[in-house]
Amino acid sequence: METKYIFVTGGVVSSLGKGIISASLARLLLSRGYKVTIQKYDPYINIDPGTLNPYEHGECYVTVDGHEADLDLGHYERFTNTETTRANNITTGRIYQNVIDKERRGDYLGKTVQIIPHITDEIKRNMLLLGNKNEYDFVITEIGGTVGDIESLPFLESVRQLRWELGKRCVCIHLTYVPYIAAAKELKTKPTQHSVKKLQEVGIQPDILVLRTEHEISASMCRKVALFCNVDPSAVIQSIDVPSIYEVPLTMHKQRLDQIVLEKVGLPSDGEPDLTQWNDFLHRMKNATETVHIGLVGKYVELPDAYKSINESLLQAATYNDRKLDLHYIHSEKLNDSNVAEMLKGLDGIIVAPGFGQRGIEGKFSALKYAREHDIPTFGICLGMQCMVIEFARNVLGYEDANSTEMDVKAKYNVIDLMESQKSISNMGGTMRLGAYDCILKEGSIPAKAYGKTHIRERHRHRFEFNSDYREAFERAGMICVGENPETHLVEVIEIPKLRWYVGTQYHPEYNSTVLRPNPLFVDFIRAAINK
Ligand code: GLN
DSSP: OOOEEEEEEEOSSSOSOHHHHHHHHHHHHHTTTOOEEEEEEEOSSSSSGGGSOHHHHSOOEEOTTOOEEOTHHHHHHHHHOOOOOGGGEEEHHHHHHHHHHHHHHTTTTTOOOOIIIIIHHHHHHHHHHHHHTTOOSEEEEEEOSOTTOGGGHHHHHHHHHHHHHHGGGEEEEEEEEEOEETTTTEEOOHHHHHHHHHHHHTTOOOSEEEEEESSOOOHHHHHHHHHHHTOOGGGEEEEEOOSOGGGHHHHHHHTTHHHHHHHHTTOOOOSOOOOHHHHHHHHHHHHOOSEEEEEEEESOTTOGGGGHHHHHHHHHHHHHTTOEEEEEEEEGGGOOTTTHHHHTTTOSEEEEOOOOSSTTHHHHHHHHHHHHHTTOOEEEETHHHHHHHHHHHHHTSOOTTOOBTTTOTTOSSOSEEEOGGGTTOOOOTTOSEEEEEEEEEOTTSHHHHHHTSSEEEEEEEESEEEOGGGHHHHHHHTOEEEEEOTTTOOEEEEEOTTSSSEEEESSOGGGGOOSSSOOHHHHHHHHHHHHO
16 A cells, blocks of 8 residues: 655644644554654754753653653653654754755755755655655655744645645545633634634644543634535544543544545545554543552653653553552752651652763662662662662762762762763763663563563663673672673663562663553552552
8 A cells, every 4th residue: 555644744833732632543543553653843943953052942762772762752652652753753853964965975966055945855754764665555754843933844745745745545634622711601713713714824624623622612713614614524633632642543533534534535424443452441440449659750741741751651651550540740959868758658650760970869869868868669760770870889888978970970989880982972962871671680680570481672862871890799788780782782771679668771762652551660659659
């Protein structure tokens, strides 16, 4: 089957959930047996979001091939259960970098290099790339930003051209917002009309409109929108707030989003998507009566998007343990030895979050010391694992100024240190240890039992490592290296076997946890928290 291309744009405001709509449509098409991938085009100039502060666009997600990606790729993987790669996330910066490289090589044969056609040609080439491999029946492309932004114009122009070139193999979905004016008790469609006009101005006529709303939109209002926007009344769909993002595929299917897409590209739209497993998950999520209380210790806790994948992994793991998740965000900057007992009171388990830099680090040590001494199930991820190591060095091994050289280059006990291969690197972007690496787990350890095997592959994003010079000292004192890279022998997982569940991973298991395939280590951590 020739690949079909679906473009998803957004208007009125950002943060409407284009990623969730794209992922939900992908879920429905996959459940009908089609092969689907989703890609995200971001209009900013950064080459990738790797150098961005989480306050900008939330978490940085990492693909198996080591691309630092927009957090929407995490949604794509969690909904579709399919891995993405660097080809699934392109920014304006990458497009320009490619074009400028070609110009320097002389590929343009003396021509003046311009936004149209050179930038738009490069965008189009990339947009079609995943589809050219004959691996996918559908490629869904989400365009970041909002229609009307100057920076998204070259992307929209490329969509306009592709739509013309692809004909019936192309569908455009536009997502807008219908605000509710409380004083007038009225929903307003005018912003949607304006947004569609903006899209039409750049030559794109949407086939389907998805209206994001907090209140039910009446059929007559949908017809009005259809009339003003040149869209089939049946192709005006509302996306009303639901308790969980994982219900969105169902609300979209109820309004025939998948059927409408199939009809538009000329494919049979009868039959039903097989959502048995998906519905099982939702059923467990809704029917759980007991709650597991988890504390997440981190410095970005005022912005839950900074820990998106951890939040979702915990929710999935709680669901598969038939528990509701009650997640407490604990600001590590506000945590110290004197308030830690109070701040961690009533928690069944603690996660110490990944991160960079000194800010909030001492609070993480306080949390870890308390959790270790009181045997609370504790999970350290990346910086969280490094903090476990430092806290143990200071308080058990008696290495008073133990630290990571990230925080103190002169630390006498540099138990976490820069890898030799990192020492000469000065560029910040894309230079960490990134992507999936093999790891061999120690037979009988908590992780080995949780995964049910000893050879795993998980994704990394860090510069610093456990300093193996100290390995023996740690092991003698009871902190054991239970996961190791088979080639470099770098320590990937530590555990204190004497405790109920005290495990730290240098890798990020949260990037590898989906609705249909929750990460075993998260599931086991929640199980331990419940059993406590
Ligand atoms: N800052 C630490 C490092 O670079 C940990 C990174 C992380 O938590 N992702 O090694």
